[in-house]
Amino acid sequence: MKIRETASVISQECLCDGIYSMVIATKAAESAQAGQFVMIYPGSAARLLPRPISICEISPGAVRIVYRIAGAGTEEMSHLRAGDPVEILGPNGNGFFAAVREDIRPDTKALLLGGGIGIPPMLELAKSLECDVAIAAGYRSADEMFLTRELLAAGRLYVATDDGSAGTRGTVMDAVRENGIDADIIFACGPRPMLVAVKSYAAKKGISAYLSMEERMACGIGACLGCVCASAGIDDHSKVKNKRVCADGPVFPASEVEL
Amino acid sequence: MDMSVNIAGVRLKNPVMTASGTFGSGMEYSEFVDLNKLGAVVTKGVSLEPWPGNPTPRVAETYGGMLNAIGLQNPGIDTFIERDLKFLSGFDTKVIVNVCGKTVSEYLGVVERLADTDADMLEINVSCPNVKEGAIAFGQDPKALADITEQIKKKARQPVIMKLSPNVTDIALMAKVCEDSGADAVSLINTITGMKIDVRTRKFVLANRTGGLSGPAIKPVAVRMVYQAASAVSIPVIGMGGITCAEDALEFIMAGASAVAVGAANFTDPYVTEKVIDGIGEYMKSNGIKDIKEITGCVS
Numbered sequence: 266m267k268i269r270e271t272a273s274v275i276s277q278e279c280l281c282d283g284i285y286s287m288v289i290a291t292k293a294a295e296s297a298q299a300g301q302f303v304m305i306y307p308g309s310a311a312r313l314l315p316r317p318i319s320i321c322e323i324s325p326g327a328v329r330i331v332y333r334i335a336g337a338g339t340e341e342m343s344h345l346r347a348g349d350p351v352e353i354l355g356p357n358g359n360g361f362f363a364a365v366r367e368d369i370r371p372d373t374k375a376l377l378l379g380g381g382i383g384i385p386p387m388l389e390l391a392k393s394l395e396c397d398v399a400i401a402a403g404y405r406s407a408d409e410m411f412l413t414r415e416l417l418a419a420g421r422l423y424v425a426t427d428d429g430s431a432g433t434r435g436t437v438m439d440a441v442r443e444n445g446i447d448a449d450i451i452f453a454c455g456p457r458p459m460l461v462a463v464k465s466y467a468a469k470k471g472i473s474a475y476l477s478m479e480e481r482m483a484c485g486i487g488a489c490l491g492c493v494c495a496s497a498g499i500d501d502h503s504k505v506k507n508k509r510v511c512a513d514g515p516v517f518p519a520s521e522v523e524l
Numbered sequence: 525m526d527m528s529v530n531i532a533g534v535r536l537k538n539p540v541m542t543a544s545g546t547f548g549s550g551m552e553y554s555e556f557v558d559l560n561k562l563g564a565v566v567t568k569g570v571s572l573e574p575w576p577g578n579p580t581p582r583v584a585e586t587y588g589g590m591l592n593a594i595g596l597q598n599p600g601i602d603t604f605i606e607r608d609l610k611f612l613s614g615f616d617t618k619v620i621v622n623v624c625g626k627t628v629s630e631y632l633g634v635v636e637r638l639a640d641t642d643a644d645m646l647e648i649n650v651s652c653p654n655v656k657e658g659a660i661a662f663g664q665d666p667k668a669l670a671d672i673t674e675q676i677k678k679k680a681r682q683p684v685i686m687k688l689s690p691n692v693t694d695i696a697l698m699a700k701v702c703e704d705s706g707a708d709a710v711s712l713i714n715t716i717t718g719m720k721i722d723v724r725t726r727k728f729v730l731a732n733r734t735g736g737l738s739g740p741a742i743k744p745v746a747v748r749m750v751y752q753a754a755s756a757v758s759i760p761v762i763g764m765g766g767i768t769c770a771e772d773a774l775e776f777i778m779a780g781a782s783a784v785a786v787g788a789a790n791f792t793d794p795y796v797t798e799k800v801i802d803g804i805g806e807y808m809k810s811n812g813i814k815d816i817k818e819i820t821g822c823v824s
């Protein structure tokens with residue numbers, strides 16, 4: 266069930282330049298799943314729309330988010346301190362497990378791909394999967410690496426950086442190829458070009474893949490139709506080929522979205 | 525204390541409704557809001573066939589407001605009647621169906637399909653700025669507006685509300701045209717056409733380039749237009765545009781609106797409609813107002 270409440274900040278920490286981690290005490294944690302997101306409402310009345318941010322970690326009574334300062338709303342968010350109130354709605358969307366169509370067995374090889382600010386949701390997923398977990402995380406450079414310690418603890422971690430200053434030079438897909446990581450199932454979150462590459466790689470290899478999509482949102486609960494993505498099949502809501510990222514997603518089987 | 529209002533023979537338990545397109549058909553918001561408390565639910569624009577809407581990005585935030593260019597994505601009237609109207613029939617609230625089309629005959633087709641349903645009223649959207657054909661074209665030309673109003677009135681079994689565009693020179697004229705053509709009420713304002721540019725990428729923020737501005741930023745324009753329309757006609761006026769609280773709603777009522785609708789504010793606070801209703805009640809109590817109609821159009 267979705268909760269809309271005035272939650273309270275437990276901690277706020279800068280992980281590296283422009284990347285912040287915030288832990289929020291909220292009832293939304295009770296039913297939260299990996300791959301779902303929360304809506305954070307800006308304090309300023311000039312900013313009407315809530316900001317969608319993925320859930321990075323779930324603990325009893327609290328969720329952790331990790332976010333990049335991308336504009337005024339996330340900048341404002343980064344000034345919140347322990348004890349501050351924060352308006353929150355969540356958990357929103359389906360999450361990874363609700364999207365998966367096949368069984369995940371203990372011997373299943375899961376490959377988790379996170380690019381940039383698409384890395385955070387992979388942490389809770391890695392922790393919740395009870396199977397073989399390999400993670401490839403793509404960063405800009407060695408001094409902009411975050412969550413690597415936690416990811417290392419949750420699975421085999423491979424790193425890629427745009428400038429080659431750590432791990433494989435290039436993208437997460439370059440890291441997958443360089444390290445010959447094989448997989449039965451792929452989960453990915455990251456910039457669109459990365460998702461395009463993941464989709465075509467998975468199709469070629471015949472691996473089922475699940476992509477977490479991003480789109481501009483207004484309501485965040487499926488009512489305004491602001492956040493749709495083109496889908497292969499007719500969607501249930503509008504009987505066209507447009508699924509709502511906030512309500513039908515954000516996680517979709519790769520074969521069901523047109524990128 | 526009487527908060528009820530009467531719009532063209534339909535009694536609403538209070539003057540607060542949802543603005544079309546911001547509340548779906550109430551399914552999603554019913555997780556937060558008790559729909560039974562609302563004066564009416566106004567549903568998202570519905571056309572004869574399913575419409576896919578515009579490419580994304582479809583929404584953009586602006587200072588104190590937002591732009592949208594959804595492009596009237598909707599499942600078409602058949603699914604709407606089977607699913608959405610059926611859902612809403614389970615609640616003790618009035619249902620106002622927002623109707624859109626590309627041609628007069630498409631509007632008429634939807635209106636006819638609704639004739640034997642339990643929709644309480646029809647709101648005819650001749651003011652959506654985000655679709656290329658139909659919609660706003662009817663709302664910006666007095667002759668076309670008169671024609672479509674008359675034709676719809678001939679076919680409609682329910683009272684007809686014409687939803688007006690603010691993107692016109694003389695809103696009083698447009699309201700009068702609707703009244704003279706038989707409309708039972710007018711509602712305004714739809715969104716104001718706007719644009720946002722990303723100076724970093726030098727690109728339009730919305731895929732549609734232009735979008736409709738709504739939210740607190742448009743409220744003074746909306747209040748002025750509601751005042752002008754209400755002064756020009758004797759049919760009921762439904763006011764909207766930037767309402768976020770009871771005080772905003774009261775401004776519209778004092779400007780002459782018989783009822784009000786809350787739109788973009790639902791995105792900022794899913795509970796906002798109930799808060800507006802409660803706030804109007806508190807205002808009435810503390811000011812000794814027995815009947816909300818005492819203050820309709822009372823501004824001086």
Ligand SMILES: Cc1cc2nc3c(=O)[nH]c(=O)nc-3n(C[C@H](O)[C@H](O)[C@H](O)COP(=O)(O)OP(=O)(O)OC[C@H]3O[C@@H](n4cnc5c(N)ncnc54)[C@H](O)[C@@H]3O)c2cc1C
Binds near residue numbers: 339481584585
């Ligand atoms: C499902 C989902 C999960 C996300 N998870 C994360 C996360 O874990 N960490 C993180 O750092 N970011 C995440 N994002 C992106 C994040 O929502 C945006 O960076 C943020 O909204 C920017 O707000 P702003 O006010 O700082 O930027 P501004 O550019 O000032 O925002 C203006 C408007 O555009 C919207 N917007 C801007 N960029 C984006 C974007 N990339 N995606 C969607 N809306 C955007 C804002 O919400 C706001 O309505 C996620 C987005 C989605 C859709």
Ligand SMILES: Cc1cc2nc3c(=O)[nH]c(=O)nc-3n(C[C@H](O)[C@H](O)[C@H](O)COP(=O)(O)O)c2cc1C
Binds near residue numbers: 568739767788
């Ligand atoms: C996302 C969105 C979708 C809308 N869709 C419709 C629609 O389908 N039909 C319609 O007549 N008006 C539509 N509108 C306009 C609103 O009903 C309302 O007239 C306008 O937004 C002004 O009110 P507000 O400032 O309270 O949002 C839409 C507005 C928004 C923000």
Ligand code: FES
Binds near residue numbers: 509510512
């Ligand atoms: S953000 Fe409104 S439907 Fe997804």
